[in-house]
Amino acid sequence: MRPDILNPLFAETATLDGVGPKLQKPLDKLGLSRVKDVAYHLPERFVTRRPVENLDAASEGEQIVVALTPTEHRAARSGRGPYRVLAQDAVGNVCALTYFGRASYTAKKQLPVGEKRWVAGRLDRYGDMLQIVHPDHVSEDGGNALCQLCEPVYALSEGLTQPKVASLVEQALARLPELPEWIEPGQFARQKWPAWADALKLAHNGEHAAARERLAYDELLANSLALMLVRADNRRRRGQSLQGDGALRARLQLPFPLTGAQKRSIAEIEGDLAQEAPMLRLLQGDVGAGKTVVALEAMLIAVEAGRQAALLAPTEILARQHFETLRAMAQPTGVEIALLTGRDKGRARESILMGLMDGSIDIVVGTHAIFQESVAYRDLALVVIDEQHRFGVAQRLQLAGKGRRTPHTLAMTATPIPRTLTLAQYGEMDVSRLDEMPPGRQAIDTRVVAQERLADVIDAIGRHIAGGQQAYWVCPMVREHESEDIAAAEARYAALRERFGDAVVLVHGQLKPELKDAAMERFARGVAKLLVATTVIEVGVDVPAATLMVIEQAERFGLAQLHQLRGRVGRGSEKSTCLLLRGEALSETGRERLALMRETQDGFRLAEEDLRLRGGGELLGTRQSGDTPFRVATLEQIQRLLPLAHDDAHLLMERDGGLEGERGTAARVLLYLFERDWGVQLLRGG
């Protein structure tokens, strides 16, 4: 049970003053559902604003405070377009105050035509007009408040403003309890870190490196400790030793010899399966490295041993694709394979459930539906999880109860992550790496093209489609507000549609799942020829006829992300091309990144380089350190502090594996605070 001392932090955000039903959605969107989430909603940066007489005195990109008088309100022309308020400064310069989504209501109220207002925000340019997007403050009097020297800037969502968030943070900080110190005393003294509550307060007040660092360390320590508790529990559990006689595997008629890396991985898995302790292994291999056949061999071992295996996919589309591939490959073995997704209803579903219960189905492929309460297995001995990071350890633990004994787990991921991050993501798992590609893979012809040549690129797509092939068009997520990105993607989609008509479909993060699935399906079936998407293109979606990818503003992506995206093409026998469109202002690291993309297709190398080049903060996703399980720790902090946290956790486990001593008790509080309490729950059960 969660220690009582944490209760004030886990109270709902709605208990703070000024939070009504209207704020619920924007708060949820930022993950700020409880007081502790608000306290940990650390500023993205701090601004220092300069008051200016008029816009001539300011430069683009600068944070300013200026007096403006609204002259005209322009409503959005399309549903998602922005709402603009045109305003004049003291000498008649015009500036647009731009609002997306519901923020336009605020604009209507705050900026009556003809009345002077002080506006604080970042001056930008939109086409040939000056603009300030979502001003941070609008006030009637010049107010010293606006010229405050240093003000935190928080991530927002539609419906929230900086002052609102600041007021919630202030209330949350006032509720911080005093928590016992969980950091090892020697470490704590050496690092000169502030105590937990002080660290949080400091982190909201200015750029206090030691405070930020301590908070990051806490999170890393919690994560390491929880993963170690899972592993320790795993060692205590009894699974079942699986020994296949090779009969089924011998019947496979693969059209290719296995690569060395595949053989090695299979041998490692076979070794684990023969043990009684349940396997906990990660199979890491770039897109196209051939993970599926490794998974199949593993599952056949389970079936040879008279047991069942399950493969869990992150989406229905992927589950279906896996099912078809596996069924075709395993056909000569006579093994019974079924597909089970949330969509199956009625009699079809009943018959699969029967088959799983009586053991006539050997292998089931599906989404998380395969682990619902109502699904019972005769003897589930191996679970393969594709793209594990979407499931997480907690779900894995729920699987533990499914077999008569704890099943073996093989997690597969196509994200080649650097070694340091592997530790953070997968902690104590054993790792097999497919670091060798099957022979005969065609290199993807990767080119960097200036954005000004857009028209040529569109012509090239026209020829490509006319030749019967398909293409992706990736629009980036780069702006402060997601709706702006969606608007940009929709504008691009509209333009391409004008040219190519029904052959174009659009997919983005705010589409309803049914619409998204329908668009993806049209593309997968080859009905649609061009898929315009924000970065949400499904991991692993396999459309071999898609042989061209265009990525807009490629310099704004990280290498790992570009690599993931590019992996969508080059899947068939045809030669594939990737066009990286770059903007005008290319930074040094931007240039370096694009050059590396041209140079190599080795995912592991790109992942390491990515980590090296990131940290400048100019990249997408660096804010939340994207592909890590952390909210507080940045990539740089992970690299520097994770080894320390890992060793510290290790030491604590050795001294007090049950977390019962004084520090152990404090560590329990830490685990609950960071919601790694699945670790603690294992302690009580075991």
Ligand code: ADP
């Ligand atoms: P992953 O899941 O790792 O992205 P897949 O398992 O889908 O990769 O394999 C990609 C393609 O490579 C498939 O068409 C598969 O049949 C083929 N393949 C797998 N292993 C080999 C191999 N050893 N030699 C040649 N082709 C292979």
Ligand code: MG
């Ligand atoms: Mg795959």
